[in-house]
Amino acid sequence: MPNDKASAAALRRALDIIRDSKGTGTLIFGRADTPEDRLYIGRQRVYDEGRDLKVISWHAPAAAPFYTATVDDPRGLVLKRTIIEEERRVVRLIDEIVAAASSDAPDLTPSTFGDALLAELERSRDGAMRDVIATIQAEQYRIIRSAAEGTVVVQGGPGTGKTVVGLHRAAWLAYNVESLRRTGMLVVAPTPNLLTYISAVLPLLGVSDVMQIHLPALYGGSAVVGRVERWESDRTKGDASMAEVLRRALSDRVDRDPGDVTFTVGADRITIPAASMRDVVADALSRDLAHNDVRDVLRQTLAQVAHSSYLAHQREMGRPAVATASTIRRLNTITNLLDRVWPRFTPEELLRGLYGTQSWLVSACDGVLTVDQRAALYRAPENALSEERWSVADIFCLDELSHLLDGPPVSYGHIVVDEAQDLSPMQARSLSRRCPTGSFTLLGDLAQATGPWVRDTWDELLLHVAPPSHIVEELSIGYRVPATTLDLAARQLGYIAPGLTAPRSIRPGRNDPSVRHAPAEVLGSRLAGLVGSLLADSLSTAVVVDDTDFDRWDAELTTLDVPHGDGRAGDFSSACTLVPASLAKGLEFDAVVLVEPAKIVESSPHGRRVLYVAMTRCTHELHVLHTLPLPSGFSDLIDHPADDDATSVVDGPGWDPVPDAAPPAPAPDSDDALRSRVMSDLGRLSPHDLTLVAALVERLATPTERLDHP
Numbered sequence: 001m002p003n004d005k006a007s008a009a010a011l012r013r014a015l016d017i018i019r020d021s022k023g024t025g026t027l028i029f030g031r032a033d034t035p036e037d038r039l040y041i042g043r044q045r046v047y048d049e050g051r052d053l054k055v056i057s058w059h060a061p062a063a064a065p066f067y068t069a070t071v072d073d074p075r076g077l078v079l080k081r082t083i084i085e086e087e088r089r090v091v092r093l094i095d096e097i098v099a100a101a102s103s104d105a106p107d108l109t110p111s112t113f114g115d116a117l118l119a120e121l122e123r124s125r126d127g128a129m130r131d132v133i134a135t136i137q138a139e140q141y142r143i144i145r146s147a148a149e150g151t152v153v154v155q156g157g158p159g160t161g162k163t164v165v166g167l168h169r170a171a172w173l174a175y176n177v178e179s180l181r182r183t184g185m186l187v188v189a190p191t192p193n194l195l196t197y198i199s200a201v202l203p204l205l206g207v208s209d210v211m212q213i214h215l216p217a218l219y220g221g222s223a224v225v226g227r228v229e230r231w232e233s234d235r236t237k238g239d240a241s242m243a244e245v246l247r248r249a250l251s252d253r254v255d256r257d258p259g260d261v262t263f264t265v266g267a268d269r270i271t272i273p274a275a276s277m278r279d280v281v282a283d284a285l286s287r288d289l290a291h292n293d294v295r296d297v298l299r300q301t302l303a304q305v306a307h308s309s310y311l312a313h314q315r316e317m318g319r320p321a322v323a324t325a326s327t328i329r330r331l332n333t334i335t336n337l338l339d340r341v342w343p344r345f346t347p348e349e350l351l352r353g354l355y356g357t358q359s360w361l362v363s364a365c366d367g368v369l370t371v372d373q374r375a376a377l378y379r380a381p382e383n384a385l386s387e388e389r390w391s392v393a394d395i396f397c398l399d400e401l402s403h404l405l406d407g408p409p410v411s412y413g414h415i416v417v418d419e420a421q422d423l424s425p426m427q428a429r430s431l432s433r434r435c436p437t438g439s440f441t442l443l444g445d446l447a448q449a450t451g452p453w454v455r456d457t458w459d460e461l462l463l464h465v466a467p468p469s470h471i472v473e474e475l476s477i478g479y480r481v482p483a484t485t486l487d488l489a490a491r492q493l494g495y496i497a498p499g500l501t502a503p504r505s506i507r508p509g510r511n512d513p514s515v516r517h518a519p520a521e522v523l524g525s526r527l528a529g530l531v532g533s534l535l536a537d538s539l540s541t542a543v544v545v546d547d548t549d550f551d552r553w554d555a556e557l558t559t560l561d562v563p564h565g566d567g568r569a570g571d572f573s574s575a576c577t578l579v580p581a582s583l584a585k586g587l588e589f590d591a592v593v594l595v596e597p598a599k600i601v602e603s604s605p606h607g608r609r610v611l612y613v614a615m616t617r618c619t620h621e622l623h624v625l626h627t628l629p630l631p632s633g634f635s636d637l638i639d640h641p642a643d644d645d646a647t648s649v650v651d652g653p654g655w656d657p658v659p660d661a662a663p664p665a666p667a668p669d670s671d672d673a674l675r676s677r678v679m680s681d682l683g684r685l686s687p688h689d690l691t692l693v694a695a696l697v698e699r700l701a702t703p704t705e706r707l708d709h710p
């Protein structure tokens, strides 16, 4: 059971949301009419006083037409209406399908398909992912509802909704698959940052019993993560051959031929001959049990053999046998013998010993790893003990050892894994052990793999996850990144994953991306000015910098009086967050300012992939600030390094030069304007709908409303 800080924080956050959301949240968000029937769709079922079902829950099969109907294929619906509520007030009604036959909406012109989605996408981001139950799209809905058996891989470009699909699928399965309530479900995010970002969604969906953790927390041991190692070490430790190395390392610690064993009982010296000892150890080795469990069995067997030898000895000497088998089992000699023949280890003890002992490494790695790979494992003993820190790759070696030493971990009926493209084979094995049925949802984008494990297909990873069957589903529509920004980012795809196509963005975006040069001495002030104007536009903003520059920018932003959260520490509570490029994955902000893309490209073997990820984090605006020459993919941009005020602009087809100043944002509705808009929307409701809205308003105003939880 993970007991780390990030998991505890995620749990606390979930509990807060559940507690605070009592009686709030969008109770009803959809309506689907057929000629015969009218269904209201909400977060959960709602009954009236007469126990009549008034609102069905979104995960009920009956809600399917609401999600799958389109103008071209209305699936029997004559009205599909989305009710948008903010802070307990209905602020907008969006009708996407309105048939002439729909008697109560005679004055309405059907709006363009997707208006509800676009309205949802326009909402500002606040550092926490939200649920999207009111606007799930047909291609997403199909994946959310796919069968729990086997593994579903969800491949999709940045912002195609993989994470929301995975989370809604978890909620859907939790509601619809009875057996999963017993066997449990797990959601795994790659980092504490991403866990913090996504952890509100399931509680918002009313799901409180799905465990959410970050990947290294799968291992419940005492090891502290905090070591960053060379690429080669991570790669070697993450490879599946490491499992064989560890198996051998443990096997090397078993003494298969301990020789004659002599012990004393009272005044008698008894010997167990070497051949008997070999048989005892061979019997232990043949058992299909974890190493530390075998030791208990071995203690029994040894005690029996020792007792038999003692009885034979006493018979031979013509003396009475006074010691019982249990007396012999407790003899120090037996414990010492066990420590020599079959020592008990914790995973940390064993791995620490292995890394620090050249001869042991040589024997365990022989024929499995190359000499260089073996050298990457060696850790000088002085680095090993106090203040010990382990790398993430080490954690999965410890997890493998924990399995060999103490047997299988706690398992789950279904596991959802976010950013699965980065999993090492050893991490995949660790997940596989936790879900013996192979029922996984793996969410990822092969183009966004940035660690040591970059793949062209999902096949190799699936070998290690080993599900009984799998399907790969693709998401193709981009919901996050505006089209012109996605076009600019997609230029990187040609370098990193030529086989993949960028998603088709449905987001127009406010502005095209801007690329600005600034001499080194004014880069900071330019950054501060840009961030200031984005914040003045109420855009949540991330400043993404190369990891090695993080501390410098942290200090400089503080000096320049730009309040900002520390994205490295997972603090997303400020309007502006400083984010190291390597931790930007999976996150989302209204605006992103990317500083020195060339540095990001050069910083790691897959720097260009890190850049692609960083460029695809914004929902509205991407700004690039640079002093160094731009990396390829920006080569047709006009650059004026000598000119202080220069603005690099995109010169290719697809968008126009970027103006220096963003156009003013539309003024938010005043309360009065909002009220009159709602009143006018209400005026278009049928009498039946009005009754329902009146009941809804009454219920929202009364905290003790009676909800029937599914």
Ligand SMILES: Nc1ncnc2c1ncn2[C@@H]1O[C@H](COP(=O)(O)OP(=O)(O)OP(=O)(O)O)[C@@H](O)[C@H]1O
Pocket (backbone or CB within 6 Å): 117, 120, 121, 130, 132, 135, 136, 137, 140, 156, 157, 158, 159, 160, 161, 162, 163, 164, 165, 445, 448, 479, 480, 585, 586, 587, 588, 616
């Ligand atoms: N059907 C939808 N309705 C409303 N918003 C949606 C929908 N699908 C996705 N989104 C929004 O699009 C954004 C991107 O979604 P998400 O983070 O799940 O994408 P992703 O594919 O996991 O991205 P990445 O590859 O960067 O990890 C989020 O803000 C999400 O809420």
